[in-house]
Structures are given as structure tokens and as C-alpha cells.
Amino acid sequence: MSKRSKSSHRWLSRQRRDAFSRRAADEGQISRAHFKLEQLDGKFRLLRRGMKVLELGAAPGGWTRYIEDRLEGSLLIVCDSRPVSAGSETVVIDTPYGEEAADLRLESLLDGPELDLVLSDMAPNMSGNRATDQARSMYLADLAAEAAVRWLKPGGDLVVKLFQGQGFDAWVGELRRSFDTVQLIKPQASRSESREVYAVARQFRGLQ
Ligand SMILES: C[S@@+](CC[C@H](N)C(=O)[O-])C[C@H]1O[C@@H](n2cnc3c(N)ncnc32)[C@H](O)[C@@H]1O
Numbered sequence: 001m002s003k004r005s006k007s008s009h010r011w012l013s014r015q016r017r018d019a020f021s022r023r024a025a026d027e028g029q030i031s032r033a034h035f036k037l038e039q040l041d042g043k044f045r046l047l048r049r050g051m052k053v054l055e056l057g058a059a060p061g062g063w064t065r066y067i068e069d070r071l072e073g074s075l076l077i078v079c080d081s082r083p084v085s086a087g088s089e090t091v092v093i094d095t096p097y098g099e100e101a102a103d104l105r106l107e108s109l110l111d112g113p114e115l116d117l118v119l120s121d122m123a124p125n126m127s128g129n130r131a132t133d134q135a136r137s138m139y140l141a142d143l144a145a146e147a148a149v150r151w152l153k154p155g156g157d158l159v160v161k162l163f164q165g166q167g168f169d170a171w172v173g174e175l176r177r178s179f180d181t182v183q184l185i186k187p188q189a190s191r192s193e194s195r196e197v198y199a200v201a202r203q204f205r206g207l208q
Helices: 003-027 033-044 062-070 100-109 130-151 168-178
Strands: 052-056 075-079 091-093 115-120 152-163 179-185 196-204
Touching: 003 033, 033 062, 033 179, 033 196, 052 062, 052 130, 062 075, 075 100, 091 100, 115 130, 130 152, 130 168, 152 168, 152 179, 168 179, 168 196
Parallel strands: 052 075, 052 115, 075 091, 115 152
Antiparallel strands: 152 196, 179 196
16 A cells, blocks of 8 residues: 555544544444444344343443343343443443453353353453554453353354454354354444454354
């Protein structure tokens, strides 16, 4: 890409990002992340009433509110050590997933693998060192996959934020062994210069 087209690409990307930030503010959304889930849900029809859902990496709560608005009366468990703006019906686990306390809490809430959907928008604190950040984000993707294997019922779905880089292809290949389909998608609301994509894995095959 030429220098000039690179900078106009950046400009366009900033404009689009700002448009989503403005829309989030105008509509009173908690975060612009709301639009990413809206776009994923619009394409894949992920949410259905009566579902049992676990959301990992939920703060500040953009996805949480989106789910609450659509799944009234369903079980929604959200997990983040940062404060999540959640409705009174939503169960909040305020320890990081990966710590024993989080799984103990899930054990107390669930009768084994009974979730319909696990969503992870978990992201590490970025250090600026590309290799370190990539390793941290792959670790979080591993945690999300472990949560799915432990708590999803057969036929359930998993959505995971991933960053393209070292370990990405192998990780997606591994996921394809446990789900009937795995699609990779970058929602419009995601910054085009970011390496972020979402893996949408459907129809968990269950523990084999
Ligand atoms: C991009 S934000 C999520 C935005 C959220 N989906 C929304 O709509 O507001 C990423 C979140 O992942 C959380 N996170 C990172 N590691 C985590 C872990 N091990 N368990 C739970 N949450 C984690 C961070 O605290 C941060 O709040």
C-alpha cells in the first residue's frame, strides 16, 4: 500500500471508529463494543430466549446490556474483575476467569454442562510488546475454550475474541475438532487496523 493510501486508510478507519463511538454516546450505550455483538448476533442469530449464557470479559458492560435486552428471564452469568454495569437478574462473578474462585462459583450456579452459549470478549492489558501481548491473548482464548469444554452442553455455541498472530491458526484448527463449524469474522465496529477477529464456533460436539 502506498504511503498516501495507507494514511487515507487510517483516516477512514478512524472516521468509522468515531462514528461507532458517537453512535454509542447518542444511543446511551455503555460501550461501542455493543455494536460488535449486535453485528455478530445479526449475522449468526446467536441469542434466543431461554438460553443459559456465560459472558467472559464483560466490563464495562456493553455486551451485557445487549444480552439482557434480548434474553429477559434467561440465565446470564458475566465474569470480569473490573466493574460490570449489569441488571439485577444477571449473576456477576467478579474474579478473573482462570482463578479457581471463578470456577467454584460456576459450579455452585450450574448443574454441569448446561450452557447454550459462551461468549468471550476478554482482552489482556496491552504492554506494547507484540509477542507478549499475543501470548497473553492466546492464553485468554485458551481459557474461553476451557470454559466452553467444561460448561457448554452438546450443540452449544462459543464466540471468542482472538488476535491474529503467533498461535492463531493452530488454535482455530484445534477448535474445529470440537465444533461442527467455525467461522472467523471481523465486525464492522471493530477497528480495521486492529488484529482482532471473532471465532464463532457452533454445535459443540461434547467431550469426546
Ligand atoms: C474489551 S473489554 C470487554 C468489553 C465488553 N465486551 C463490553 O461490551 O463492554 C475486555 C475485558 O476483558 C477483561 N478480562 C481480561 N482478562 C480476563 C479474565 N481472565 N477473566 C475475565 N475477564 C478478563 C478485562 O478486564 C476487560 O474488561
